Amino acid sequence: MAEARLHYQDHLDALEKNCLGGLDLVVASLDRTMEAVEHQDMELAELVIADDDRIDGRYLEVHQEILTLLATQAPVATDLRLISALLHVMHSIERMETSA
Amino acid sequence: MLRSLNRMHELTAGARVEGEVVLDDQDIYAQNVDPVEVRRLVGMVFQAPNPFPTMTVYENVAAGLTLNRRGISKSEKDEIVEKSLRGAHLWDEVKDRLDRKGSDLSGGQQQRLCIARAIAVEPEVLLMDEPCSALDPVATLAVEDLIEDLKNRYTIVIVTHNMQQAARASDVTAFFNLEAAGQPGRLVEMDATDKIFTTPSKKETEDYVSGRFG
Numbered sequence: 001m002a003e004a005r006l007h008y009q010d011h012l013d014a015l016e017k018n019c020l021g022g023l024d025l026v027v028a029s030l031d032r033t034m035e036a037v038e039h040q041d042m043e044l045a046e047l048v049i050a051d052d053d054r055i056d057g058r059y060l061e062v063h064q065e066i067l068t069l070l071a072t073q074a075p076v077a078t079d080l081r082l083i084s085a086l087l088h089v090m091h092s093i094e095r096m097e098t099s100a
Numbered sequence: 101m102l103r104s105l106n107r108m109h110e111l112t113a114g115a116r117v118e119g120e121v122v123l124d125d126q127d128i129y130a131q132n133v134d135p136v137e138v139r140r141l142v143g144m145v146f147q148a149p150n151p152f153p154t155m156t157v158y159e160n161v162a163a164g165l166t167l168n169r170r171g172i173s174k175s176e177k178d179e180i181v182e183k184s185l186r187g188a189h190l191w192d193e194v195k196d197r198l199d200r201k202g203s204d205l206s207g208g209q210q211q212r213l214c215i216a217r218a219i220a221v222e223p224e225v226l227l228m229d230e231p232c233s234a235l236d237p238v239a240t241l242a243v244e245d246l247i248e249d250l251k252n253r254y255t256i257v258i259v260t261h262n263m264q265q266a267a268r269a270s271d272v273t274a275f276f277n278l279e280a281a282g283q284p285g286r287l288v289e290m291d292a293t294d295k296i297f298t299t300p301s302k303k304e305t306e307d308y309v310s311g312r313f314g
Binding site: 004005008074075078079080 | 263306309313
């Protein structure tokens with residue numbers, strides 16, 4: 001039997017990538033935070049604070065994608081568990097960035 | 101599979117029987133069991149609504165009573181017809197036209213009429229073979245609501261190809277599939293519905309409920 005729901009799978013993969021990509025943004029922010037503290041660099045600190053908005057935007061974007069997938073594709077089993085996990089992950093990423 | 105639960109598959113040429121089907125400790129395939137009695141205990145609703153075309157709404161619901169309980173009084177019959185139509189969430193829509201042909205009703209109403217006809221003889225089990233496949237979404241949800249109510253009183257076995265319907269309407273889900281085209285069907289997995297749709301045990305079930313394989 002041929003594999004089905006290819007567009008749905010693409011959509012899920014993109015969602016996962018978008019969400020986990022948020023982690024790279026946070027890691028970069030943390031590095032810059034450490035640097036700003038170490039060198040008492042106010043300008044860099046301002047940049048880190050501005051980055052918080054980018055992560056908040058990413059959080060809203062992922063959240064909306066999840067709602068759309070739930071509403072239109074009725075994911076179940078592994079897909080549903082993945083989506084539920086991504087929601088948690090994205091929330092944690094957003095929290096880490098705010099802390100940074 | 102469904103027909104083997106009320107001995108209707110025996111009507112198929114070349115059918116054979118192995119093993120047993122036990123209902124309330126009684127094997128319904130035992131020598132001394134009358135298939136007609138089995139079919140009274142195990143009612144069936146089919147894919148396409150099939151009210152008896154020459155009969156009125158009232159006569160459709162009363163058909164099983166007329167056959168099974170000769171000599172039943174008119175008032176008792178009236179009572180059972182009303183109770184069954186109420187049970188099938190149809191009474192308010194047809195109470196003023198009980199003498200109209202059953203086939204004049206809409207598709208969704210006809211299917212609920214068939215359900216009323218099935219529950220009028222008070223079976224123990226209701227078999228439903230794709231009961232909503234010929235219905236629009238609103239009529240489908242009306243029948244699913246009805247199933248939710250009826251399952252308090254009857255054991256309902258419903259066959260559906262609609263995964264979301266299985267998830268919505270059932271407490272226990274059994275997944276059947278073919279090994280290959282032309283091969284007989286087999287039971288792949290049976291479990292609580294929430295388990296089947298969140299953490300199924302078999303990869304084959306997972307692929308099917310996720311819609312990954314046709």
